[in-house]
Amino acid sequence: MVGVSLGSRPWAEWIYARASYFVLLGLLGAWAWVSWRWLERRGESLPALARRHWRALACGVATASFVFVSVPPRLRVLSDETNLLGVAQSFALEKTAYNPTMAKRYYGQMQVVGRSIEKRALLYPFLVHIAHVLTGYRWRNGFGVNFVLLALLAAGLFGVVAARSGELAAAAAVILVATYPIVSLCAASSDAWLLHAALFGLLLASLAAFLRSPDEDSLALLWAQALVFAHTRYEAVLPAAVVLAAAAWRSPIRREHFVRHWWLYAATPLLLAPLAVQRVLTFGDYQNPPGVAPFSWAHLLQFGWRLVLAQFKLYDRLVPHAIALNWVAAGCLAWWGYAWSRGTAVFEAAWQRRWAAACVAAVAAHTVLHLSYYFGDYAFPTSARTVLPLAIAAALAPVAFHVRFPERLPAGRLLALALLSGLLYHPIAVGAWHTQSLELIRETDAYQRFVLARGDEHALYIYSRPGQITVLGYGAVDFGWANGHAGELFHEYRRRLYSDVIAVQRIAYATGAPLPDDQLDPRFQLDALSEVQIAAERTLRISRVRPLP
Structure with missing residues (x-):
């Protein structure tokens, strides 16, 4: 990393490949410490939460099992997944961040003869490497990591919704998300997108915790979560910045908020250094054809219009999105806007209004960024996953509507909607026609x-x-x-x-x-x-x- 400032690419690559492992280890340690302190200050602990929410955990495991049985895990986006697995292999065997591109195997060992600097963020390979450390090197460990992520995502979703609206609505929320085709397909793979979406949701939850109780521990939790999220994808910095800006806007943040966890803020440049150096080392590696800009307003208009047109074909097995559910989500948002225009109090507290605006802005920024990319086609097999946060938001829109207007969408009807959506659209993920078209x-x-x-x-x-x-x-x-x-x-x-x-x-x-x-x-x-x-x-x-x- 020091080599970048010195202008020496070989030195920068050498430092980056060897320092990134320990920076990520420190980042996850800092995130775990800050999270533990936040729970402790509120009289909570992970064992107590697990005992109290055992139904949510059971639901999470059952959901992940259902998805992985009905949608057999496989490598679906190449070379993204194999490159990430290559970095995980390098992390596990050499503690370096290289992607081994060629190797001989003899005497029972891999002898690398070609390696490169991977342009994709390193957090997912780091988690897969932990699975290698615990169970031995197996290329399928990426599937195991995504199984755990899906189980935790479903458990967290169930717990949050159940606490607010009961277990019937919570079950509906889990079904709506888990049977949305692109969610199932990203889960039953070795790609980083499920991690990206799960930590996106956790970042927004951390923002809610801060807005509700803006103390120094909540700020540190939000900051640490933003740093971890930034390492999930190279574009994650944009929505993370939107969320942090929402926290700072009209916020009672004072100097005292930074005292207790000063070390976290001081270490931020170091904790983000692998991302910055990686961008320098792989600059221009967008794989765009000659004469085609990697990002442009023309791409945004082209792919944005395709996204709109795709919503008028309610079922297409080559498009891994629940189009009818998208229309339901749009209807919920329209009714929400209508109620607000009529003077109805659609939020119970001022912080909820700020949080909802931040959620919309972060997801919108994420979506616009991907649609402005030269390969941002909403329906294409390798780029359909780029709108995963938008898809999850669409799946959860009816749940949010139920929470605020339970008399208009009772829990029973919400569950019926979830079951119908799963019946119609989950077979798209089961068949995996869109990936097999490649x-x-x-x-x-x-x-x-x-x-x-x-x-x-x-x-x-x-x-x-x-x-x-x-x-x-x-x-x-x-x-x-x-x-x-x-x-x-x-x-x-x-x-x-x-x-x-x-x-x-x-x-x-x-x-x-x-x-x-x-x-x-x-x-x-x-x-x-x-x-x-x-x-x-x-x-x-x-x-x-x-x-x-």
């Missing part, structure tokens, strides 16, 4: 089935995206490396360092030859083992490389 997903399914069924950890794979195989625990290099190191590779193969060398190539139907990026040096003589169609014009061929005599 050729890369079908390609990944094909080679993963082969690699995992073969289970030979001594084999070396040659593939265009080797990092997707190394996270599974197998050695893999790309075609460029294999061609450039053919002599070395065949020497090691001949000495039985590898039990087999396997090439995974995309084959064009028109020519019967590998695509240009998948071609091997003529010295690589191949025997086909498997071939499967992945698109109308392509197959995926898996072949064994013959050892040289």
